[in-house]
Amino acid sequence: MPPRELALAARADELSRRREPYVRATVVRAQHPTSAHAGDTALVLAGGAIEGFVGGNCVEASVRDYGLRTLASGEPLLLRVMPGEPVRNQEEGAVTVANPCLSGGSVEIFLQPYLPAPRVVVVGSGPIAQALSALGSVLGFEPELVAGSAAEPRPDDAALIVASHGREEETALTAALQASVPYVALVASGRRGHEVLASLDVDEELRSRVHCPAGLALGARTPEETALSILAELVSERSAASAPPAAGGVRAGAAEAAEEPASAEAGSHEPGAAEAAEEPASDEAGSASAEAGSAEPATALDPVCGMTVPAIHATLHTEHAGRTIYFCSAGCRSAFLKDPEHYAVAS
Template sequence: MTVTERATELVRSRVPFVQATVVRAQRPASAHAGDTAVIRADGVIDGFVGGTCAESSVREYGLMTLSTNEPLLLRIVPGAEPGAAEEGAVTVANPCLSGGSVEIFLEPRVPAPRVLVVGDSPVAEALASLGGPLGFAVERVPGEDAAPAADDAALVVASHGRGEEPALTAALRLGVPYVGLVASRIRGAAVLASLDVTDEQRSRVRSPAGLDIGGRTAAEIALSIWAQVVAERRAAEARAPSPGTPATARVVDPVCGMSVAAVDASPHVTVDGATTWFCCDGCRSTFLTDPARYAPAS
């Protein structure tokens, strides 16, 4: 499978990853401009952007960008100050590097928050049309096929009486942050009263869905709903910022002194119950010849 095919597969599966692209390479670096790879959340790298030591830095900083959701230009050069940083870029020394330097652009690819829209009404169509430009991945489904997930950003029922209760109940029980029902106040109250949920869960349903902007057309109603979704998401983020992908622990290779990501994809070994990580298999082999030599001072 090519790197492009792997990236396409991950996007389709809504799996977060980092796209790494070599933008500049100086001989005798083994990578070339245009080389690409993807770094998955477990640290596995598919593709080629440099030798094993450079790959270790790509893994470390790739996982960091995945946790911050901010792109980064990674410069790997011999003799640099470790971790020398500037806005949007970091320069790291690679003691294993035989010479040359390489610059790699790390771009986190995090799935857009999913919003499930139930129904085929004009409002549902308008919701689907407006969601993409706002940064949401909108899926439209009939009420009977609605399968909300706990990590969905929102569920909006706009099916005018078709399959409303099962979709609303499932979303409320899963804790979907925003649950909206497109209905009049009278009909909406009747639907909510019929739900087999707790009073606290029932109170979370926005019905009629959307901010009161005096909307009349399907597009205006959809706009009011998206405004409410965005407002509630921003308010929730202000109260408790999203943790994103958990940050990966970073440790020092005791042989060469490089900083490495403490993940299973990095070379590592467990001796006397203690696990040590390395930038490459060469450092791991050196360590195993005399583990006591590299034991931390007590």
């Protein structure tokens, strides 16, 4: 593998280890006289920076624009860039963009987003916590088993699930609620769960966000079945957060009232088979906060050529009359700076 490709591969590995999203842009077809060649690759970072080579400034402007769009959507895209007056033709899985700055030729670039797996913080080390870790990995999550005092939830986590059977529950739950983690759940019976939630030093609105008892009403009895019911609820909540609100605001599964399981809690918080079977299906304790979807980046028009470009710091830009003006290339920026009043700036 050539040194440049080795360096990009190492950089991609580094970004993955740091859980930073990026897009791999690969030239799959190039028509003379473009400067890119089939096989050329680059990485588009979340801030819009491009590392590697897939073409000149004009092509990079479109790669940056649609690279950030693929990060927002999570879907790969075939980008075709060709010379001509500004126009874009969108179809399923592909987009064609005409760039008046290109001197000729065209290039096709495949944009593949790489997004870190959603992290699920699992507080505990018992059978249910282990089952959540094993099954969560199969479902494409990144489970992380921690003790309650070591939990450091973040707003971009998918969930925090407390399955520690009475150990350091309040600390972890409070931290998750204050960090605005979208899905927060407590593995406990309804009675004990009510006592734990009542002890939290948070307001009622935050307290009502905790799913307790955790999980959908699947009649779970084993740790593995309990983990399945909890992860099914998590998947349902994430799906509902990204979909239009349902009429009446009723959460799926809420109508299935959960009864206390046959094994009553005897006041002990020691882990064991009795509490492993403790988790019934979910009661509705309040609506979970909606998970914010990734928004497409803001865009602007290059006033010289009319190209659409991302309105971000990584795009070539200048300040004029109290406004930030963005450009697809250094040529357009230079033309603007020579006679800024000649170009009408879109409001």
